[in-house]
Amino acid sequence: MKLYGYFRSSAAFRVRIALYLKGLAPDTELVNLQAGDQSSAAYRTINPQGRVPSLEDDGAVLVQSMAIMEYLDEIYPDPPLLPVAAKGRARVRGIANIIACDIHPLNNLAILNYIKAEFGADTDAVNGWYRHWVKQGFDGVEPLLAESPETGTFCHGDAPGLADICLVPQVFNAQRFDCDLSGYPTILRINDACLKLDAVDQALPGNQPEAAGIA
Amino acid sequence: MKLYGYFRSSAAFRVRIALYLKGLAPDTELVNLQAGDQSSAAYRTINPQGRVPSLEDDGAVLVQSMAIMEYLDEIYPDPPLLPVAAKGRARVRGIANIIACDIHPLNNLAILNYIKAEFGADTDAVNGWYRHWVKQGFDGVEPLLAESPETGTFCHGDAPGLADICLVPQVFNAQRFDCDLSGYPTILRINDACLKLDAVDQALPGNQPEAAGIA
Numbered sequence: 001m002k003l004y005g006y007f008r009s010s011a012a013f014r015v016r017i018a019l020y021l022k023g024l025a026p027d028t029e030l031v032n033l034q035a036g037d038q039s040s041a042a043y044r045t046i047n048p049q050g051r052v053p054s055l056e057d058d059g060a061v062l063v064q065s066m067a068i069m070e071y072l073d074e075i076y077p078d079p080p081l082l083p084v085a086a087k088g089r090a091r092v093r094g095i096a097n098i099i100a101c102d103i104h105p106l107n108n109l110a111i112l113n114y115i116k117a118e119f120g121a122d123t124d125a126v127n128g129w130y131r132h133w134v135k136q137g138f139d140g141v142e143p144l145l146a147e148s149p150e151t152g153t154f155c156h157g158d159a160p161g162l163a164d165i166c167l168v169p170q171v172f173n174a175q176r177f178d179c180d181l182s183g184y185p186t187i188l189r190i191n192d193a194c195l196k197l198d199a200v201d202q203a204l205p206g207n208q209p210e211a212a213g214i215a
Numbered sequence: 216m217k218l219y220g221y222f223r224s225s226a227a228f229r230v231r232i233a234l235y236l237k238g239l240a241p242d243t244e245l246v247n248l249q250a251g252d253q254s255s256a257a258y259r260t261i262n263p264q265g266r267v268p269s270l271e272d273d274g275a276v277l278v279q280s281m282a283i284m285e286y287l288d289e290i291y292p293d294p295p296l297l298p299v300a301a302k303g304r305a306r307v308r309g310i311a312n313i314i315a316c317d318i319h320p321l322n323n324l325a326i327l328n329y330i331k332a333e334f335g336a337d338t339d340a341v342n343g344w345y346r347h348w349v350k351q352g353f354d355g356v357e358p359l360l361a362e363s364p365e366t367g368t369f370c371h372g373d374a375p376g377l378a379d380i381c382l383v384p385q386v387f388n389a390q391r392f393d394c395d396l397s398g399y400p401t402i403l404r405i406n407d408a409c410l411k412l413d414a415v416d417q418a419l420p421g422n423q424p425e426a427a428g429i430a
Contacts, residue, residue: 049313049355060302063315063359066281067308074301086289087275098264101279105320110250114347119334130331140264144278 002028003045004054006033009206010169011065011102012053016208018069020199023075026055030210033109065073066100069162081162092156095144095163099170103137107173130177134170138184141167145186153193158195168194170204218259219269221248222423225319225384226280227268231423232380233284237291241270246329248324284377295376307371310359310378314385318352322388337401338390340355345392349385353399356382360401368408375409383409406423 003019003026019026023030031037031052032175038050047054047063055062055071062068082089105111106132115121115129121202155163171191174181183190194200204210218234218241220227234241246252246267253265255354260270262278270277270286297304320326322345327414328405330336330344360366370378386406389396396403409415 047351047355049317050357051317051355060305061306062309063355064309064312066312066316067305070308071301071305074304086286087273087277089289090275090277090282090286093285094277094279098279099278101281101316101320102266103262105316106326110351111321113331114344115334118340118343119330119336121334125333128333129329136325137264140262140278142267143263146430203331 002029002056003027003057004029004031004043004211005052006031007149007205007210007211009033009052010108010173011051013169013172013203013205014065014100014165015053015055015068016203017073017168017200018072018081018162018204021079021081021118021160021197022072024072033118055147073082073162079159081165083156083161088150088156091144091148091150092161092163095141095155096138096166098137098144099163099166102140102165103133103170106133107177111196127177131174131179134177134179135149136186137170138174138181142184142186145190151190154190160197160199164190164194167191168200216273217244217271217397218242219244219246219258220267220423221273222245222420222426224267225246225323225388226266228387228418228420229280229380230268230270230283230287231418232383232415233287233296233377236294236296236375236380236412237287237392239287239291247425252411257296260329262430271376281311284380288377294374296380298371298376303371303389305360306363306365306378307378310356310370311381313352313355313359314378314381317355318348318385319381321348322392342392346389346394349389349394350391352385353402357399357402360405366401369405375412381407382406385414391396 003015005028031043037043038052046049046061049063053065053068055068069081082092112126116126118156145155150156152158154160168191216311218230220243246258252258259265261276264278268280270283277286284296295306327341331341359368365371367373369375383406
């Protein structure tokens, strides 16, 4: 099993957490997004979209972090990333997807580069854009967590799962962009609980080997 | 079962296809996105994110189209929206998620309104933005389809599934924005096969009751 990733990619960060929660330690290959490695012809043969992460396993290459994590959960079911009951699974996937579909894709590097280049967005405008979509998404996530009896130490009960895995990198990056998260006490409480997990610590961007060499 | 949707929402369109493929006919409630219904206090109690679709089933409200479709596939497994084998499931979810995470969220109404209001994007700039992300995503999807022996009449084999369900609304909207799709023959071939399905026809935006009253 080989993970193609980059320390600062939220989507690769997610997959690292999932792997480490399951006690897996794949080979890793660095795709340096700042250097443009993701657009090389060689990497496009791995991942035609030119994005990270990709996961090579047993002759197949899998793309898209959410699909990769569902795969990991299917072939390494213990510990599970999703609850057993269909409604619980839908709740966890719903929260995960608010982040994975409606926050993160708007705020990744390719998009920020586009709004700078095409719309002349300066630092304030980029930060405004970033914070707007974090707020729009977290305004949806916070009540789903705060108002549900199914929320526990983590997003769903007392074990970490797919929603927590998406939450941590999003909070991490929101803090990098100085987003005001004071309106999201439940998100912050769960994020704090996640940060105490060895798997999350091991997956943190700063704890990846390439972090030392890249500003 | 009740679906909160809107004829022009790609995400609601997806869920309609999934429901009709499975022979389900839920009650529907219109959330008029042009009129701002999604932001009303009443709808926010259903869906705190203020997005469509939402699915009410048996006392629970589910959000996010991808989570809703996984739920439908779990409780109404026949016909399945995902293949049996884990690698096949990951392939289908990967293709579906390129669309659901990396194309559609960038091009929905809220985002287009933002770039008009905040960046002064005119019609050409909005169209350029829209087409750029369609191209970026479809450039990834086309080779995953064209170069795989697992592609059949549909994205994965000869029965429609989750990837096809995401493909159809994305092609539909790309055509509305006059995107040049000539570089994606496999996408177009599969889209044509999908359009022949009764479930897709029934789910088309123009075939929803509210389409008659809204320009």
